[in-house]
Amino acid sequence: FRWSRRPRLDQHCEPNGHVWLIRDITQQKLAEKMREEFVSMATHELRTPLANINAYAETLTMADDIDIEQQKEFYNIIQSEATRLARFVDELLDISRMEAGSMSINCRITELDRLLKEICDKIQPEMNRKELDFSIEIPPKLPQIEVDKDAIVAALVNLLGNAVKYTPEGGNVCFTVLVEDNEIQFKVQDSGIGIAEEELPHVFEKFFRSDDGRVRGVNGSGLGLAFSHEVARLHQGRIDVSSELNQGSTFSLVLPLKIGVEA
């Protein structure tokens, strides 16, 4: 609790005493702590890939005894570190727009198969790298939907990216699309570490990261789900989550089929 003293004003607006205010600052302190953790995480997220890119580029330039296979490996590392950096910068931009309350969406009639292809192209390399069994179930007939394609792609890539990050190697991830009445559901199911019951209500809060030691070792900002949640809200949709510790998690992004035209 924090005490604060404010002057009490008389009817002529002159100070004539003091009023003591007591405020519960637990929430405020928690937010400050999460923000501080975010700054140190962001510094790390920016510095680490830059340092790696620098180191590998320098080695490639200076050393003349690197065989072609090793060269390829180093170029791959540079590329994946640059991708990681670009993803993080995109995330920061999205979040700063969200923070400023200026995040808006621009909905257009979108071909669902093109949207799904874009998502799979983005996520497949990460699935392969971690040797996860990635399965996709989509209905043969897909409707058109009226959405902000880039925002929905980013929101779903976040959900799938989390499934990759929080599922140990060799596990499985299933991406399902279900079209029902006037809704479309994108379901991301993983066989990963799961989320403790008491933490579930907090996963969509900005800067939230689980206390689970296994999460601390994974790169992340605690902002992806907050962003995806906001994207769902702006589309008048929602994200549902269910999870069991050590068993896996399921995140579902549900959107209304506002203008649902059969293809």
Ligand code: ADP
């Ligand atoms: P982060 O960048 O930390 O992944 P997110 O906002 O995307 O941030 O997720 C918030 C937290 O929710 C994560 O740090 C993790 O603790 C938990 N989480 C999200 N997705 C999953 C998942 N598929 N499996 C287990 N935990 C998850």
